[in-house]
Amino acid sequence: MEQIQLFAEAGQSRGLPKHLLEYQPALYGSKESDTLLQFFINNTPWQQTTQTLWHKQYLTPRLTCWYGETDRIAGLLPWTPELQAIREKVEPLAGISFNCVLLNYYRNGNDSVAWHSDKESVLGSQPTIASVSFGQVRSFDIRNKHNHAEKYSVRLEHGSFLLMKGSLQEDWHHRIAKSARPMKPRVNLTFRRVV
Numbered sequence: 001m002e003q004i005q006l007f008a009e010a011g012q013s014r015g016l017p018k019h020l021l022e023y024q025p026a027l028y029g030s031k032e033s034d035t036l037l038q039f040f041i042n043n044t045p046w047q048q049t050t051q052t053l054w055h056k057q058y059l060t061p062r063l064t065c066w067y068g069e070t071d072r073i074a075g076l077l078p079w080t081p082e083l084q085a086i087r088e089k090v091e092p093l094a095g096i097s098f099n100c101v102l103l104n105y106y107r108n109g110n111d112s113v114a115w116h117s118d119k120e121s122v123l124g125s126q127p128t129i130a131s132v133s134f135g136q137v138r139s140f141d142i143r144n145k146h147n148h149a150e151k152y153s154v155r156l157e158h159g160s161f162l163l164m165k166g167s168l169q170e171d172w173h174h175r176i177a178k179s180a181r182p183m184k185p186r187v188n189l190t191f192r193r194v195v
């Protein structure tokens with residue numbers, strides 16, 4: 001029997017469930033990825049929101065910004081040419097169209113996103129989400145909600161593409177963990193379709 005491979009050095013761990021995640025390392029070449037990383041860092045009106053945990057408010061440990069064109073979410077900024085271009089590149093790979101995108105800015109290893117799934121009702125059941133990453137390679141971990149021992153990790157490289165689909169949001173949690181090692185900035189874009 002094959003053993004689950006955890007935390008591969010780069011790219012996707014062996015045995016990554018293909019019906020849940022599709023990984024493509026170089027959607028963008030490294031020069032273009034450098035330009036896009038700097039562009040998004042410098043030209044996005046980043047916000048640090050708050051989260052409530054056990055009746056106490058905490059700053060979300062990363063910066064975020066929403067863009068798109070749906071009435072179902074308030075306060076979306078209009079698409080920019082740069083985001084439109086990326087959207088047009090990922091839509092054929094995803095096989096669906098997207099109407100909003102969440103930008104995440106992880107400034108260093110202390111920035112993170114805790115275990116969660118993206119299963120807001122506005123995304124419908126079994127949403128397909130396209131994720132594009134620029135900058136520091138970070139580990140994207142998934143673990144089965146019903147069996148935490150079942151887990152995988154993908155190292156999301158500069159310019160990479162990851163498609164989340166099927167029952168990923170229903171049956172699995174995902175996260176970008178903090179790192180004790182020094183980490184350079186990373187920007188991630190998750191394209192979603194609000195229905």
Ligand SMILES: O=C(O)CCC(=O)C(=O)O
Nearest residue numbers: 102104113118176188190
């Ligand atoms: O930064 C990432 O790769 C994941 C971000 C994420 O999970 C989200 O935006 O919901």
Ligand SMILES: [Fe+2]
Nearest residue numbers: 116117118174
């Ligand atoms: Fe997520």
